[in-house]
Amino acid sequence: MTVIVECEHVVKRYGDVIAVNDVSLSIEEGEVFGLVGPNGAGKTTLIEMIESLRIPDNGSIGVLGLNPVKEADELREKIGVQLQTTSIQPNIKVKEGIKLFAGLYRQPLANPEELLKTLSLEDKADSRFRKLSGGQKQRVAIALALVNDPAVLFFDELTTGLDPRARKNTWELVKDIKRQGKTIFLTTHYMEEAEELCDRVAVIDFGKIIALDTPENLIRDLGAESKVLFRVEGGDEAAAEFEGLAAVSRVEKIQDEVILYTTDGSATLQELVRFADKQGLRLGDIRTEFPDLDDVFLTLTGRELRE
Numbered sequence: 001m002t003v004i005v006e007c008e009h010v011v012k013r014y015g016d017v018i019a020v021n022d023v024s025l026s027i028e029e030g031e032v033f034g035l036v037g038p039n040g041a042g043k044t045t046l047i048e049m050i051e052s053l054r055i056p057d058n059g060s061i062g063v064l065g066l067n068p069v070k071e072a073d074e075l076r077e078k079i080g081v082q083l084q085t086t087s088i089q090p091n092i093k094v095k096e097g098i099k100l101f102a103g104l105y106r107q108p109l110a111n112p113e114e115l116l117k118t119l120s121l122e123d124k125a126d127s128r129f130r131k132l133s134g135g136q137k138q139r140v141a142i143a144l145a146l147v148n149d150p151a152v153l154f155f156d157e158l159t160t161g162l163d164p165r166a167r168k169n170t171w172e173l174v175k176d177i178k179r180q181g182k183t184i185f186l187t188t189h190y191m192e193e194a195e196e197l198c199d200r201v202a203v204i205d206f207g208k209i210i211a212l213d214t215p216e217n218l219i220r221d222l223g224a225e226s227k228v229l230f231r232v233e234g235g236d237e238a239a240a241e242f243e244g245l246a247a248v249s250r251v252e253k254i255q256d257e258v259i260l261y262t263t264d265g266s267a268t269l270q271e272l273v274r275f276a277d278k279q280g281l282r283l284g285d286i287r288t289e290f291p292d293l294d295d296v297f298l299t300l301t302g303r304e305l306r307e
């Protein structure tokens with residue numbers, strides 16, 4: 001595998017604050033890599049050092065074999081960047097902006113206007129940037145990051161502030177870009193976004209990487225249990241028997257809701273349904289909750305990712 005981004009013992013301080021504290025990681029070609037963490041964790045500081053926009057105090061960074069400090073100009077030609085705070089001139093029209101950005105590169109796409117179609121912005125080609133919705137602005141930001149046909153793209157909080165529909169649309173665009181074989185490094189504080197998009201996820205807290213793996217492995221290593229929740233008439237007598245169902249480790253009853261903690265949600269659910277049928281119990285509001293990346297963060301830090 002080709003390594004696209006390599007960080008070794010990277011440190012960045014602002015006065016007494018250690019914004020990025022001894023971070024090492026490497027990202028392979030074609031991978032979508034997510035950096036996840038709460039506000040102020042150091043995500044923007046790290047991604048902007050990799051983009052050669054900030055200079056590390058210590059450690060080394062390589063991107064496409066280039067040094068972002070010493071070979072910044074050459075590197076900028078080859079990467080696509082969307083910043084957390086985009087500063088696009090508000091009065092510029094979408095089509096003009098794309099042409100303008102394409103003009104900044106030695107080797108832009110032959111037809112950068114085609115990006116308007118790819119990103120469903122055709123009917124906004126002559127709209128001014130300030131008149132666009134949040135989701136449309138983010139699509140323009142993606143278009144601008146693509147004008148030089150980069151091998152690797154950096155997205156810093158691409159979907160923050162978007163409504164759920166615009167967020168899902170943006171996710172589809174990211175997947176399209178991945179399908180073109182490009183490498184993507186993104187930051188987010190939405191765990192569901194990381195789970196949906198990323199091949200691997202690094203969890204960052206107070207400038208330090210505290211976990212790094214595929215979403216599946218992070219969740220599995222947690223050893224967290226799933227829950228099967230439901231209501232039942234006459235559950236009191238049955239409660240003791242629920243404990244004997246497949247994979248159930250513990251039963252809790254909160255008001256009239258029963259919660260089965262289980263190491264295998266699907267097996268427990270199946271057996272529960274059979275059991276209720278045999279006993280003539282009427283179950284209602286059955287649902288299952290599986291552990292997710294939010295639980296990973298909670299377990300690692302004792303805090304919720306977003307307070």
Ligand SMILES: Nc1ncnc2c1ncn2[C@@H]1O[C@H](COP(=O)(O)OP(=O)(O)OP(=O)(O)O)[C@@H](O)[C@H]1O
Pocket residue numbers: 014017018019037038039040041042043044045046084189
């Ligand atoms: N230019 C700067 N000058 C001084 N301190 C800074 C600067 N940039 C970031 N910091 C500090 O470094 C730490 C990390 O900030 P950073 O912006 O990298 O976090 P983040 O994870 O991107 O947060 P968010 O989710 O809010 O975007 C914070 O404590 C922040 O206050």
Ligand SMILES: [Mg+2]
Pocket residue numbers: 043044045084156157
């Ligand atoms: Mg940030």
